[in-house]
Amino acid sequence: MLHLTECPRDAMQGWPTFIPTPDKTAYLNALLRVGFDTLDFGSFVSPKAIPQLADTAEVLAGLDLSQTRTQLLAIVANLRGAETAAQYPQIRYIGFPLSVSETFQQRNTNKSIAQALDDVAQMQELCARSGQEQVVYLSMGFGNPYNDPWSPEVLGEFTQKLADLKVGIVALSDTIGVSTPATIGPAFRELTAAFPQINFGAHLHTTPDTWREKVQAAYEAGCRRFDGALGGYGGCPMAADQLTGNMPTERLLEFAGAEGVGPQLNQPALAEAMRLNQQIFVGH
Known part of the structure; x- marks a missing residue:
């Protein structure tokens, strides 16, 4: 079975108009009823950086986790x-973007890769104390626009550092929408073979006509953990092609069904979530 992470946080965070807290909460509760493996629901970052998600704690307080x-x-x-997120035991995973591009790491977090790795080490210790699990996203995971080094070997070097810290989940993230089967396949093939103790995920961005080849390449190379967002909203402001966005969850479900590895989801709840999705992203 595929492990599916639904990412409304990624769909919402760059939305140009503020989505009211009750609307966010209702949408997330609908998604919780669907039965995805993981829900990337919000972020604890500076409101100056991402004002759309300044209400994450308030939204969390309104989520119904009793029947999901x-x-x-x-x-x-x-x-x-991470210290803020660790205060909420209902949060299972704490996700951190670690860039394989030095330039992007500095621009994104105002820290060097070495400093970010120090944060990862401290977050790993924090998660061990709080009973949570860290997910490290290797951003710029399929290339970058800065001519910083990238290759499957570079990904392997980063993953070795994460393995040494006992990080158990690593997601390759296509920050700018440049992934192709030619880069996706070798990356996952080499990493899954070299680090069997790590659960590798794919956070891919896509245009409407390239989604299948990307998912197929990752799946055939051993990836079983995929991120998506209903409707494909959000996800890739740096992409050259304006049609590039998050991997649509409905496409992942289509692929999983064809392969016979689809999760058992609540279909009426999924239909209701899709209705709210359109209400939020078309209505606002």
Whole structure:
């Protein structure tokens, strides 16, 4: 079975108009009823950086976790954010973007890769104390616009550092929408073979006509953990092609069904979530 992470946080965070807190909460509760494995629901970052998600704590307080198998994931940008997330035991995963591009790491978090790795180490210790699990996203995971080094070997070097810290989940993230089967396949093939103790995920961005080849390449190379967002909203402001966005969850479900590895989801709840999705992203 595929492990599916639904990412409304990624869909919402760059939305140009503020989505009211009750609307966010209702949408997330609908998604919780669907039965995805993980829900990337919000982030604990500076409101100046991402004002759309300044209400994450308030939204979290309104979530009904009583009848769902879905685990919550929150994104953080530094140790301070992780310390905040660790105060909420209902959050299972704490996600941190670690860039394989030195330039982007500096621009995104105002820290060097070495400093970010120090944060990862401290967050790993924090998660061990709080009973949570860290998910490290290797951003710029398929290339970058700065001519910083990239190759499957570079990804392997970063992953070795994470393995040494006992990080158990690593997601390759296509920050700018440049992934192709030619880069996706070798990356996952080499990493899954070299680090069997790590659960590798794919956070891919896509245009409407390239989604299948990307998912197929990752799947055939051993990836079983995929991120998506209903409707494909959000996800890729740096992409050259304006049609590039998050991997649509409905496409992941289509692929999983064809392969016979689809999760058992609550279909009426999924239909209701899609209705609210359109209400939020078309209505606002």
